[in-house]
Amino acid sequence: MLALDISSTAIDKATRRLSSSPLAARASLRVANVMELDLRAEGTFDLVILAETVYYLGWLYPFFSMAWLARDLHSALRPGGRLLLANTLGEIGDALVLPSIVKGYHEVFKAAGFATEREERLRGEKDGVSLEVLITLLRV
Numbered sequence: 056m057l058a059l060d061i062s063s064t065a066i067d068k069a070t071r072r073l074s075s076s077p078l079a080a081r082a083s084l085r086v087a088n089v090m091e092l093d094l095r096a097e098g099t100f101d102l103v104i105l106a107e108t109v110y111y112l113g114w115l116y117p118f119f120s121m122a123w124l125a126r127d128l129h130s131a132l133r134p135g136g137r138l139l140l141a142n143t144l145g146e147i148g149d150a151l152v153l154p155s156i157v158k159g160y161h162e163v164f165k166a167a168g169f170a171t172e173r174e175e176r177l178r179g180e181k182d183g184v185s186l187e188v189l190i191t192l193l194r195v
Contacts, residue, residue: 094131106141109160125167138193169193
């Protein structure tokens with residue numbers, strides 16, 4: 056298992072939580088920017104999860120870079136491998152999570168050769184705030 060986050064705080068917290076788990080010996084946690092990582096050099100993956108990530112990357116990087124990431128992820132997954140995208144959907148006040156924006160990024164991954172295996176919208180509440188999340192499972 057390889058876990059990446061650009062935040063050293065997030066990696067430190069995850070490392071502390073994982074240290075008492077039997078998975079600790081099989082896990083590698085690193086501070087890294089996925090946009091700067093040579094994914095193919097990392098090996099072949101069975102599953103990649105991008106949770107609450109694509110709209111931030113799309114905000115920080117040009118469309119070409121997002122399309123390149125999608126292509127690189129596609130080639131870094133083994134045949135039959137999966138990519139899970141999970142993103143909160145929001146309202147006008149938070150443009151990054153507008154449904155049309157989030158769905159657009161999901162379409163970039165589909166255009167790179169991924170096939171949709173399953174897609175769901177989940178609704179719930181956290182701390183009194185209603186949330187909706189789009190979860191898309193894609194397959195190579």
